[in-house]
Amino acid sequence: MATLILHPGKEKSVLRRHPWLFSGAVAQLDGRVRPGATVDVVSHEGRPLARAAWNPASQIRARVWSFDAAETIDHAFFKRRIAAAVARRASLPELAGQQGLRLVHAESDGLPGVIADRYGDTVVVQLTTAGADKWRAAIADSLHQATGCARIYERSDVEVRKLEGLEAVTGWLHGEAGGDELVIEEHGVRMTVDYVGGHKTGFYLDQRENRRRAAELARGRRVLNCFCYTAGFSLQALAGGAREVVSIDSSGPALATAQRNLALNPQLDAARAIWREADVFAELRNLRASGENYDLIILDPPKFAHTAAHAERAGRAYKDINLTAMRLLAPGGLLMTYSCSGGVSAELFQKIVAGAALDVGRTARIVQRLQGAADHPVDLAFPEGEYLKGLLLQLD
Numbered sequence: 001m002a003t004l005i006l007h008p009g010k011e012k013s014v015l016r017r018h019p020w021l022f023s024g025a026v027a028q029l030d031g032r033v034r035p036g037a038t039v040d041v042v043s044h045e046g047r048p049l050a051r052a053a054w055n056p057a058s059q060i061r062a063r064v065w066s067f068d069a070a071e072t073i074d075h076a077f078f079k080r081r082i083a084a085a086v087a088r089r090a091s092l093p094e095l096a097g098q099q100g101l102r103l104v105h106a107e108s109d110g111l112p113g114v115i116a117d118r119y120g121d122t123v124v125v126q127l128t129t130a131g132a133d134k135w136r137a138a139i140a141d142s143l144h145q146a147t148g149c150a151r152i153y154e155r156s157d158v159e160v161r162k163l164e165g166l167e168a169v170t171g172w173l174h175g176e177a178g179g180d181e182l183v184i185e186e187h188g189v190r191m192t193v194d195y196v197g198g199h200k201t202g203f204y205l206d207q208r209e210n211r212r213r214a215a216e217l218a219r220g221r222r223v224l225n226c227f228c229y230t231a232g233f234s235l236q237a238l239a240g241g242a243r244e245v246v247s248i249d250s251s252g253p254a255l256a257t258a259q260r261n262l263a264l265n266p267q268l269d270a271a272r273a274i275w276r277e278a279d280v281f282a283e284l285r286n287l288r289a290s291g292e293n294y295d296l297i298i299l300d301p302p303k304f305a306h307t308a309a310h311a312e313r314a315g316r317a318y319k320d321i322n323l324t325a326m327r328l329l330a331p332g333g334l335l336m337t338y339s340c341s342g343g344v345s346a347e348l349f350q351k352i353v354a355g356a357a358l359d360v361g362r363t364a365r366i367v368q369r370l371q372g373a374a375d376h377p378v379d380l381a382f383p384e385g386e387y388l389k390g391l392l393l394q395l396d
């Protein structure tokens with residue numbers, strides 16, 4: 001095994017149990033190993049610190065598998081870590097019994113580059129780093145062992161793999177398709193999961209609890225759901241008794257799935273659902289021009305900032321949609337607004353939204369701070385894991 005020697009002082013973040021080692025921290029690699037191989041991480045003085053996956057192609061040169069420098073990284077290691085992640089979910093009442101559930105949330109479950117989502121009897125796995133890619137077989141086997149799911153599908157076709165020098169990989173790792181799509185039930189609403197072609201692994205599991213909250217708030221209200229994707233929030237709002245739900249997305253395929261999802265739920269009043277295939281930035285202005293107003297508006301846009309470097313441009317985009325949405329809210333109306341940009345902190349997001357309220361000249365009060373569901377935990381040693389933040393606001 002090769003040894004990765006850090007520059008003086010660069011052991012500090014590892015001692016604080018942060019799993020990333022950037023290029024600037026690495027003094028030298030003793031030995032020759034392939035991308036994804038496990039290396040011993042040592043301080044400048046040679047003190048053993050951790051075992052990590054090496055990748056010279058990435059700015060994050062190494063990602064820590066274990067802070068126990070003596071722990072062997074082998075099939076059994078993945079079996080232990082994955083079994084523990086699955087057990088943590090099973091022990092939380094709001095997660096036990098969910099048909100759609102994130103089982104492994106990468107760094108926050110001690111497995112950098114490994115994402116695994118369960119949809120009924122199928123697990124969809126996404127490997128985003130060279131280290132995770134190398135352990136594909138052990139990860140698939142461990143997921144099978146820990147869940148009993150016979151069907152394990154890989155969706156490693158995300159952009160971030162390019163930063164790691166990896167090609168896209170998709171296909172069955174265990175078992176095979178019984179059909180093209182999966183259907184799960186979330187808070188009593190049936191939802192299609194397009195695990196082959198949909199976003200992420202097919203569904204935005206991180207918003208599960210927030211969709212439940214939207215259902216609670218929707219009764220009797222006129223709801224506008226912006227960036228609706230396959231209508232998760234929209235159908236929960238209908239289930240909660242919304243008077244009307246207008247859903248906007250720029251993606252035709254997402255809206256087609258959204259309408260199929262509505263048809264999968266005959267208990268919902270389809271006449272109350274209105275669909276708009278449009279750009280949210282423009283459509284909010286059109287709605288304003290035609291004198292519309294709403295009692296509950298949901299803004300769940302895609303990631304506007306991929307890194308902190310894009311935070312400024314992202315800030316303008318967040319401000320724009322929040323400002324135009326606030327203009328459409330009836331007095332006493334509620335705004336559920338989110339950012340899933342890792343480069344925009346919760347504090348910065350709140351400042352941006354506060355700026356929007358100031359510009360429209362309305363008082364907005366925080367009713368609740370919102371975050372990702374409990375199957376997307378945040379390891380306190382890895383604050384980067386806290387990507388999803390939101391505010392539930394009430395406007396005067």
Ligand code: SAH
Pocket residue numbers: 203204207227228229230231232233248249250251254278279280281300301302
């Ligand atoms: N709230 C959804 C997830 C939203 S994902 C859920 O709970 O499942 C973000 C969505 O925004 C995607 O469906 C994407 O198609 C859409 N989108 C991205 N840019 C857009 C734009 N400018 N206007 C409208 N929709 C957009």
